Amino acid sequence: MSEENHEIIANEVDIEEGEPTITGSGARQDERLGVLIWFRISRIFNQSLRASNQHLKQWDLSAAQFDVLVQIGAHKRLTQQELADKLFVTKGNITQLLVKMEDLGLIKREQEWKKKWLSLTEQGWELYNDVVPKQETFQASHFAGLNREEKQQLLGLLRKIQKNNVED
Template sequence: MKQEFKISETMLWVRLAVTFNLLYQEIKKDLSKENLTVSQLDILVCLNRTKGLPLTEIADRLLVTGGNVTGIIDRLENAGLVMRQRDQKDRRQVWARLTPKGYAVYRQLMPRYIETMRKINSYLTPAEAKELMRLLKKLRVGVMKKASRDLIPLSMNTNLERE
């Protein structure tokens, strides 16, 4: 027997995708004024919270490939925002950390980025925002539990359930 297809079953996913794309474009537009991409901002945010990270850990945190991170770090390094450093104990491992200019750009960008997020979030009441966060976490954790553990970095498996 053929299972009946219901449009309402896909509308949630369509709306999530469309909403994500709209939010992404808004952030992308704001960052383009600074000649930065969303991926570059993601790395600046990761590195700002630390004294540096191995490139492999950055890739795990951002759910991208090592090659992707290498290319983004290349561009950030060329802009003087990031520097690479070989691990003293394991010379095969390369770390990235923010330069003073990178910290300055981060500090300059964040107030505008936060203001953009506030404008976007203003469409929801605090209670609605809290409920949306709860529901998205529930959905994300459920998807992560069903996903192949080989495809998801270990750091993502453990960190997502704590958020």
């Protein structure tokens, strides 16, 4: 990363209103804008994750536990590998999380031939039905400052970014 891009990031930390002026031309200006966009997305993600963790404390859940609850609940049952793929992590990365959720009585594992399936317990379903609608409303509230057209445009741009950054 160039010294100019470091300056953009340093300046971004102090900016509350507006954006820094991006100087330069062509590819250089595009790169600097890309750095600024990346930093803004990263900052929004971190703020949102902190806010979600704070909101989910009402149910003694972390954002990671909520993600597991949602994925298993939405699919009724998954293997640990399928869950890891949906969460974009490795199977090993979620092992401790699953053990904790199993200890809390939220999920259960069932061996079926060579596969081990994850599903919600009755207690897990009760929590799922309580927390998911409230967390979805909370998450959607972060975009209250945008009208429907702006939300659709933002979603389209984010999909385009994601599609262009898919690792093979």
